[in-house]
Amino acid sequence: MGIKEDLPMDEEINDIQLTKKLTNSLFSLESNEENVMKGIKDLANRMKKSNHEMTNYLSLQNETVRLYIQLVNRKSDIINNQDLMKIKEHVKRMEKTVSVQHEIYNSFQEMGDSYKEYHKTLKDLAKSFEKLNKKQKDWHDSAAELSKAQGSQMTSGQKLDKLEKAVNKQKREVMKYYDDRKHRDGFVQHAMVRINQAWIKLKNVIKTQEW
Incomplete structure (x- = not known):
C-alpha cells in the first residue's frame, strides 16, 4: 500500500469539523440528560416519602x-x-391514591435507573468522539506536514520516510477510534431502548388506573 492510500480524503477532512460539532452536541446532551436523570430520581424519592406519610x-x-x-x-x-x-x-x-402513587413512583425509580445507564453511555460516547476528533486532527496535520515536505527540495528521504510513517500511524489511530465510537454507540442505543420501555411502562401504569 502506498502513502496515497494513507492520506485523508476530502470527505474525511470534512468529517473532522462534523465530528467536532457532534462532540459538542453530545456533551451538551449528556449534561441535559444528567439533569433529567437527577430530576426523575428526586421526584421518585419525594413521591416515595409522600406515599409513606400518606400511608401513615x-x-x-x-x-x-x-x-x-x-x-x-x-x-x-x-x-x-x-x-x-x-x-x-x-x-x-x-x-x-396510595396504591396508584406506589406504582407510579416505582416506575419513576426504574426510569431513573434507566437514565443513569443512558447518561453514562452518552458520556462515554462523547469522550470517544472527543478522542476521535483529536486523532482526526493529528492525522490531517501529519498529512499536511508530509505534503509540505514533499513540495520542498530541501527534505531528505529520511525525513519523508519518517513523515510517511507518522501519517500511517495516525490513520491507524483514527480507524481504531472509529471502531471504539461504533462500539460505544451500540451501548447508547441499548440504553435508549430501556428508557423508551420505562416511559411506556409509566404511561401504561397511569392509563390503566381507574378512579
Whole structure:
C-alpha cells in the first residue's frame, strides 16, 4: 500500500469539523440528560416519602372510621351516620391514591435507573468522539506536514520516510477510534431502548388506573 492510500480524503477532512460539532452536541446532551436523570430520581424519592406519610395518615383515618362507628352506634350528637359515610368514602379514595402513587413512583425509580445507564453511555460516547476528533486532527496535520515536505527540495528521504510513517500511524489511530465510537454507540442505543420501555411502562401504569 502506498502513502496515497494513507492520506485523508476530502470527505474525511470534512468529517473532522462534523465530528467536532457532534462532540459538542453530545456533551451538551449528556449534561441535559444528567439533569433529567437527577430530576426523575428526586421526584421518585419525594413521591416515595409522600406515599409513606400518606400511608401513615390513612392508618390514622382508619382509626377514625372505627371511632366514628362507635360514636354512631352510641347515638352521638356530634358524629352522625352521614359523617361516617363521608369519611369512609374519603378513606376509600385515599387507599386508591396510595396504591396508584406506589406504582407510579416505582416506575419513576426504574426510569431513573434507566437514565443513569443512558447518561453514562452518552458520556462515554462523547469522550470517544472527543478522542476521535483529536486523532482526526493529528492525522490531517501529519498529512499536511508530509505534503509540505514533499513540495520542498530541501527534505531528505529520511525525513519523508519518517513523515510517511507518522501519517500511517495516525490513520491507524483514527480507524481504531472509529471502531471504539461504533462500539460505544451500540451501548447508547441499548440504553435508549430501556428508557423508551420505562416511559411506556409509566404511561401504561397511569392509563390503566381507574378512579
